[in-house]
Amino acid sequence: MNFQEFKDILKTHRCEDLKGHEFIIDSHDELMTRYLYILHKKNIFKIETPMIIDREWLAYKELICELDGEKHFILAIDGMIASGKTTLSHLIKQLFDASVIHMDDFYQPIERRTDDVAGNINIERLIDDVVVPIQKKKNIEYRRFLCQSQSYDQTKIIPYTNGRYVIEGTYALIEQLNGLYSHRIFLNITTTQRIERITARSKNRVQQFIEQWIPREEAYIERYQLRNQEYVLNKSFFID
Numbered sequence: 001m002n003f004q005e006f007k008d009i010l011k012t013h014r015c016e017d018l019k020g021h022e023f024i025i026d027s028h029d030e031l032m033t034r035y036l037y038i039l040h041k042k043n044i045f046k047i048e049t050p051m052i053i054d055r056e057w058l059a060y061k062e063l064i065c066e067l068d069g070e071k072h073f074i075l076a077i078d079g080m081i082a083s084g085k086t087t088l089s090h091l092i093k094q095l096f097d098a099s100v101i102h103m104d105d106f107y108q109p110i111e112r113r114t115d116d117v118a119g120n121i122n123i124e125r126l127i128d129d130v131v132v133p134i135q136k137k138k139n140i141e142y143r144r145f146l147c148q149s150q151s152y153d154q155t156k157i158i159p160y161t162n163g164r165y166v167i168e169g170t171y172a173l174i175e176q177l178n179g180l181y182s183h184r185i186f187l188n189i190t191t192t193q194r195i196e197r198i199t200a201r202s203k204n205r206v207q208q209f210i211e212q213w214i215p216r217e218e219a220y221i222e223r224y225q226l227r228n229q230e231y232v233l234n235k236s237f238f239i240d
Helices: 003-010 030-039 061-068 085-096 123-135 175-180 191-201 203-223
Strands: 073-079 099-102 140-146 151-158 164-168 183-188 232-234
Touching: 061 085, 061 183, 073 085, 073 175, 085 099, 085 164, 085 183, 099 140, 123 140, 123 175, 191 203
Parallel strands: 073 164, 073 183, 099 164, 183 232
Antiparallel strands: 140 151
């Protein structure tokens, strides 16, 4: 059984309803093995083949179980730089056929950015192009802002389908969007982990992150006390 076949079963059954059933899965289907391991660590399913899993994925078990019972949801994924926001949004998209909107697509051109904690983001455009269509159950249409070229991409269209959305990225939890979400998560890692991950993916820009982006991020986190909220996931407990 592959992941798509298993998803078809989940469309008509909740996880707990399937307790005790036996499934023979495709051990080469990485997403399938991760999903089963996360949701059914307590022997809800009998696994016929051993699975090797990244401990980081265990961190998402509770969130995925919550979303599994929802017909519609709007999930905010916020967190520190390099904490795994985009990776998690990709997983949720695959598991639940959710539409993903990236906060990075709504950055301001440099000349329009302000010193406010969320001054990098064009909040008005985000509300008009994303929030209002979601609330009206209409297609989302917007042009991504490309930071490197300081220009706008062609229009991106996200059709209204199943009412499942993920808004991912730093500033996703700003107060202007607070009433939109059904679920929230803030991914927290240690300072050492953050620098190590930034170095691994953007070695030539580490100093820019340290001097420019991390201080802005910390100001935003402090402004909204994000590390003190109930939806914080301290991923340092799951990562070696």
